Amino acid sequence: MFKDFIAWLDSYISREEPSAVLKAMVGLMAFAGLLGTLFGNQAIRAGAFVTVIVFAALVMLLLLADRRSLSKAHEMHRTLLARYCDFVIDHxxxxxxxxxxxxxxxxxxxxxxxxxxxxxxxxxxxxxxxxxxxxxxxxxxxxxxxxxxxxxxxxxxxxxxxxxxxxxxxxxxxxxxxxxxxxxxxxxxxxxxxxxxxxxxxxxxxxxxxxxxxxxxxxxxxxxxxxxxxxxxxxxxxxxxxxxxxxxxxxxxxxxxxxxxxxxxxxxxxxxxxxxxxxxxxxxxxxxxxx
CATH class of the missing domain: 2.60.40.3140 (Immunoglobulin-like)
Known part of the structure; x- marks a missing residue:
């Protein structure tokens, strides 16, 4: 399930502008603040903020690793395509x-x-x-x-x-x-x-x-x-x-x-x-x- 969520988030980030992604992160922070307000406990609010920040950092690291993998695959495919085109031209x-x-x-x-x-x-x-x-x-x-x-x-x-x-x-x-x-x-x-x-x-x-x-x-x-x-x-x-x-x-x-x-x-x-x-x-x- 978490893997599916990461795939969805990666797709969302790739098609949205940075401002939209930033708004989504601000929304998560606001939701964490709302939880603290509803329960009226400063510790709950702080814990919610920390949880959101750690979760966001973890997701971003996973996305970064995935993007690097995609970049390497793209470079490999580009090199292979260039090689095949060179073969068609040179032979x-x-x-x-x-x-x-x-x-x-x-x-x-x-x-x-x-x-x-x-x-x-x-x-x-x-x-x-x-x-x-x-x-x-x-x-x-x-x-x-x-x-x-x-x-x-x-x-x-x-x-x-x-x-x-x-x-x-x-x-x-x-x-x-x-x-x-x-x-x-x-x-x-x-x-x-x-x-x-x-x-x-x-x-x-x-x-x-x-x-x-x-x-x-x-x-x-x-x-x-x-x-x-x-x-x-x-x-x-x-x-x-x-x-x-x-x-x-x-x-x-x-x-x-x-x-x-x-x-x-x-x-x-x-x-x-x-x-x-x-x-x-x-x-x-x-x-x-x-x-």
Whole structure:
């Protein structure tokens, strides 16, 4: 019976706001006070309060242990799902999609936090495509307290740029630097069909080395499973900061790479690099260092 009560309470807490749970606890305390008042005994009132407090603490400890168990199970299922998706992608000579255009803006904050906005247009290359995998990483080994707060939001876009409902996203960490995100489409797309979508990544302390004075690379490497026809990649620095830069991959054969600098409407320095039809296994991008 107590186990059933714990299950009910866990379900109640998970669907209610913290304020509702707090009100329920206050109600229990008020009931304890009422018992003491009815019986007119201070000792009974104090005993009732102590009983309620001990009972509440015990229940919360049990719920905490249960939540930890659920969290571990969720992490295991997420890891397994990522593994199976990787198997589907990697054990085929053909990519899932070809990216016709890859637009990315990286907004760097003074504390090293980053907000990335990707606008992607892709064409399905397999018979059916149910999900898309994106890889991302920082340039330093991030502690767990930063990695657990990384958020990835993905949704479709219309031709006019209007956003659709969010997709489900499964993210897993390959290492303390690298993360894979599986974007689960609401509906599969057939070979030759085009999809236009947006991905937003909120990444605490991703560019901490940059704001501390180290050089930072904003680049990626094409592979046989990552085909990109055109890239437009911008890095927006915090207001009042400037940087020196150099291109990565400009000396590679058959690479069409260019860069320019400027300021946005808020006066922040913006560094942009562009590339067209990057050959397989080629790294392109830009390296920045604050002045």
């Amino acid at each position: 085929n000579s053909e990519p899932l999609v070809s990216f016709e255009s890859w637009g990315q803006k990286v907004y760097v904050h003074r504390n090293g936090d980053v907000r990335e906005v990707l606008t992607l247009r892709a064409v399905a290359l397999r018979t059916r495509v149910y999900f898309i995998r994106l890889k991302a990483g920082s340039r330093w080994d991030q502690p767990e307290r930063y990695r657990r707060d990384v958020r990835v939001i993905a949704r479709s876009l219309t031709i006019n740029g209007a956003t659709g409902p969010r997709w489900n996203v499964t993210s897993s960490w390959v290492s303390t630097q690298k993360m894979n995100s599986i974007l689960h489409l609401h509906h599969s797309i057939k070979r030759g069909e085009e999809i236009f979508f947006e991905v937003i990544r909120i990444w605490p302390a991703k560019c901490l080395p940059l704001v501390k004075g180290e050089a930072e690379e904003f680049s990626f490497c094409t592979t046989r499973l990552l085909e990109i026809q055109h890239v437009d990649y911008s890095v927006v620095l915090p207001e009042g900061l400037d940087a020196t830069y150099e291109l990565i991959g400009a000396a590679e054969p058959d690479v069409q790479l260019s860069a320019d600098t400027g300021c946005d409407h808020e006066g922040r320095r913006v560094f942009t690099w562009r590339a067209d039809k990057v050959p397989t296994l080629t790294t392109v991008g830009i390296r920045l260092e604050l002045k």
